Structure formats: C-alpha cells, structure tokens
Amino acid sequence: MRDSIVGKLIQAETKRQKETLDLIPSENIVSKEVLQALGSVFTNKYAEGYPAARYYGGNEYADKLESLCQERALKLFRLSPKKWSVNVQPYSGSPANLAVYLALACPPKSEDGKVPTPKIMGMQLDMGGHLTHGHSVSATGKFWTAVRYGVGKETELLDYNAIRRMAKKEKPKIIIAGFTAYPRLIDFKKFRSIADEVDAYLLVDMSHFAGLVAGSAYPSPFPYADIVTTTTHKSLRGPRGAMIFANRESKIAAKNKIDIAKAIDRAVFPGLQGGPHLNQIAALAVSLKEATEPSFKKYAHQIVKNARTLAVELKKLGWRVISGGTDTHLLLVDVAERGIGGKDASILLEKSGIISNYNTIPYDHRPPMNPSGIRLGTPALTTRGMKENEMKKIVTLINAVLVEKKNVSKEVHALCAKF
Ligand SMILES: *Cc1c(COP(=O)(O)O)cnc(C)c1O
Numbered sequence: 001m002r003d004s005i006v007g008k009l010i011q012a013e014t015k016r017q018k019e020t021l022d023l024i025p026s027e028n029i030v031s032k033e034v035l036q037a038l039g040s041v042f043t044n045k046y047a048e049g050y051p052a053a054r055y056y057g058g059n060e061y062a063d064k065l066e067s068l069c070q071e072r073a074l075k076l077f078r079l080s081p082k083k084w085s086v087n088v089q090p091y092s093g094s095p096a097n098l099a100v101y102l103a104l105a106c107p108p109k110s111e112d113g114k115v116p117t118p119k120i121m122g123m124q125l126d127m128g129g130h131l132t133h134g135h136s137v138s139a140t141g142k143f144w145t146a147v148r149y150g151v152g153k154e155t156e157l158l159d160y161n162a163i164r165r166m167a168k169k170e171k172p173k174i175i176i177a178g179f180t181a182y183p184r185l186i187d188f189k190k191f192r193s194i195a196d197e198v199d200a201y202l203l204v205d206m207s208h209f210a211g212l213v214a215g216s217a218y219p220s221p222f223p224y225a226d227i228v229t230t231t232t233h234k235s236l237r238g239p240r241g242a243m244i245f246a247n248r249e250s251k252i253a254a255k256n257k258i259d260i261a262k263a264i265d266r267a268v269f270p271g272l273q274g275g276p277h278l279n280q281i282a283a284l285a286v287s288l289k290e291a292t293e294p295s296f297k298k299y300a301h302q303i304v305k306n307a308r309t310l311a312v313e314l315k316k317l318g319w320r321v322i323s324g325g326t327d328t329h330l331l332l333v334d335v336a337e338r339g340i341g342g343k344d345a346s347i348l349l350e351k352s353g354i355i356s357n358y359n360t361i362p363y364d365h366r367p368p369m370n371p372s373g374i375r376l377g378t379p380a381l382t383t384r385g386m387k388e389n390e391m392k393k394i395v396t397l398i399n400a401v402l403v404e405k406k407n408v409s410k411e412v413h414a415l416c417a418k419f
Contacts, residue, residue, distance in 0.1 A: 025377020085261035122176035178205035211235030215300020238287030336372035
C-alpha cells in the first residue's frame with residue numbers, strides 16, 4: 001500500500017487480532033473471500049432503488065448481485081419468498097431498526113407537540129437490551145415514546161408475566177425481543193401471544209444470535225415474528241451490515257391495512273438511506289453462502305459448547321455467572337462480587353491480551369462506566385478453531401489475571417500461535 005501510514009495501521013491491527021484472544025461476543029473473523037468482495041469494484045457504483053427499479057444506469061450486475069443476496073438470505077433461514085421479503089440494504093443494525101420503527105410506527109407530524117408519539121417497548125439497556133430499542137440517548141428514544149422491561153431480580157431471566165402486564169398497560173405499537181447481553185433462550189411464542197393480545201407488531205432483533213439460528217443452534221424467531229432484523233457481522237460472520245425480514249402474512253399488518261414488505265423497503269430507501277453499499281452486499285452474499293454449508297452448522301453448535309464450557313469452568317472457580325449459565329454464544333460474569341470493577345477487570349485482562357468488554361449486570365448497583373460485570377463470547381475464538389480444551393485453559397488464564405493478578409501474556413501468545 002502506497003499510503004504507508006494507513007498500511008502500517010492495518011498491519012498492526014492484523015497482528016493485534018492474531019496475537020490476542022477476542023472474547024467480545026459481537027465480533028468475529030470473516031473469510032478472505034468476504035474481505036475480497038468488500039474490497040471489490042462494487043464500491044464504485046451507485047444503485048439507489050431496488051433491483052430493476054434503480055435511479056441510475058449501469059446496474060445490470062448490481063441488480064443480479066442484490067437479487068442473489070436476497071435469495072441466499074431467504075434460503076439460509078429456510079424462508080419462502082412468498083411468505084417473507086428481505087431487504088439487504090441497511091448500512092448497519094442501528095439504521096435497520098430505525099427503518100422498522102419508521103415503517104410501522106411513523107411519528108405523526110405535530111406543530112404543537114401535543115400529538116403523542118407512537119410507543120415502542122423493548123428491553124432496558126442495563127438489563128441486556130440495545131440502545132436502538134428505545135434508550136433515551138438514542139434517536140429511537142427521542143422520536144418514539146419508549147417503555148422498557150427488564151429481567152426478574154431473583155431469576156435474572158425474562159419474566160413473561162411482567163412483560164405481558166406492561167404491554168397491556170402501555171399498548172405499544174411494536175414489541176421488541178432480542179438482546180445484546182441476555183445469555184438465555186427467548187420464548188418467541190410467548191412474545192407472539194403477548195403481541196397478539198395488544199395488537200402490537202413483534203420485532204425480533206436477532207443481531208447477536210443470527211449465526212446460531214442459521215446453524216440451528218438456537219430457536220428460530222421466524223415462525224412467530226412480524227419483522228426480524230439482524231446485523232450481519234456478529235455470529236453470522238459476514239461483513240458489517242444488516243438485513244430486515246418482513247412477514248408478508250403478518251396478521252397485524254393486515255389489520256392495519258399496510259403492505260409490510262413495501263413499507264420496510266420504502267423506509268430504508270428513500271426513507272433513511274441513499275445508495276446501497278454494493279460492495280457490502282457482495283460480501284454479504286458470499287458470507288450467506290458460507291453459512292449454508294454443513295461446516296457452519298458445526299461451527300454454530302461449537303460456539304454454544306464453548307460458551308457453556310466457559311460458564312461451567314468459571315463457576316467451578318467460584319465466579320458468579322449471571323442467570324447461572326448460558327444457552328448461547330455469550331455469558332456475563334459478576335466480577336464485582338469478587339471485589340473488582342468490570343472496567344478494571346477488562347483493562348487487566350487486556351494487559352495480558354485477553355479482550356473482553358465491561359457490562360452492566362441486571363440491577364447493577366455500580367455506575368455503567370465501571371459496572372459489575374464483564375461480557376464474554378465465543379464466536380471469534382470458535383472461528384479460529386478453538387474448542388472446549390482451549391476454553392478451559394482460557395478460564396484458568398482469566399482466573400490467574402483477576403485473582404492472582406498475574407500477567408499471562410506469554411501463555412496467551414502461545415495459545416494464539418496455535419490457532
Ligand atoms: C449490534 C446490535 C445492533 C446495532 O448494530 P450496529 O451495526 O452496531 O449499528 C442492534 N441491535 C442489537 C440487538 C445488536 O446486538
């Protein structure tokens with residue numbers, strides 16, 4: 001690369017990724033083919049609109065590419081194009097969720113601010129929800145009235161009775177399920193029945209666990225949801241980006257007399273975005289094909305086995321794991337209980353090359369800047385080929401850092417060199 005400054009940064013980042021253990025649950029490592037497609041000449045092209053309905057010339061191959069990507073997305077999740085549409089243009093997960101709210105709960109124009117804005121209902125950020133599920137600092141919490149549920153204090157699990165009570169009282173237009181720090185299965189059927197009781201749309205944001213759904217290692221939300229959004233760069237192992245699936249047979253959409261697929265497409269473009277990032281769509285198409293291969297199914301199951309091993313081994317060494325374990329790719333560890341802040345723990349671990357992130361735990365009594373927990377996940381390490389034995393080793397390393405205050409860089413290096 002002629003730009004040696006950026007070139008050196010890329011080299012340094014490559015080295016960092018090789019020589020550290022990435023336990024951030026929302027990160028992964030894409031294939032060379034995905035990188036190639038991302039760096040392809042499709043980045044040069046404008047294609048505002050949708051296949052066969054563009055506002056620019058020269059889109060013969062762009063049309064083929066986007067249609068192929070849509071076909072692969074539906075095929076991966078075993079969906080019929082008659083029943084489901086998919087939009088592959090969202091730049092990332094946050095604009096994808098914004099597009100859904102815009103499509104299905106568009107705020108009314110109001111000169112005097114007296115018309116109440118439509119209500120959305122999602123999980124609180126500090127219990128495991130996402131900013132874009134209505135947090136006050138997010139546009140989704142400013143343009144919409146947001147009500148937010150949590151988990152039970154004792155169980156640290158979703159309390160469906162409490163969620164039902166809140167839905168009945170608040171009558172939201174959209175109920176959101178799908179989280180960033182919830183380690184357990186979600187009962188999509190129960191969410192469906194709650195949404196039906198109050199005539200709300202059910203949006204499942206499967207950003208974190210989409211790869212597990214693709215590999216049949218986590219229940220599919222598709223039999224129950226009106227809309228499914230997902231990022232493409234987490235457990236799904238594609239480029240950064242997002243997709244929105246819309247259920248053409250949504251009963252609530254029929255009741256509201258809206259064409260749900262069309263509403264989503266119009267909200268993405270021209271509602272929110274301009275031209276799609278075709279290079280990103282090319283890379284997504286490549287990764288979707290990779291995810292339909294039998295090896296991906298094995299990968300998805302290994303992710304969960306690895307996360308379970310982390311949880312079991314940490315518990316053996318006396319660490320409290322939120323909700324007692326995990327059914328997914330991630331877990332939350334209460335480090336404050338052992339006298340160390342989440343941020344402090346994360347910084348100590350990084351000094352030895354173990355990369356995690358600090359996170360609030362349910363009903364956290366500490367501030368979000370140095371909360372009680374760390375969040376650990378296994379998609380990236382599983383991509384490198386690590387299995388249960390390596391997870392056991394990693395737990396002993398984490399324990400050595402946090403309890404014995406040891407620096408284990410050497411051991412981390414040696415482990416990374418093997419994978
Ligand atoms: C990551 C994530 C998002 C946002 O995705 P970005 O690509 O970071 O904008 C939205 N919802 C959930 C549940 C997520 O985990």
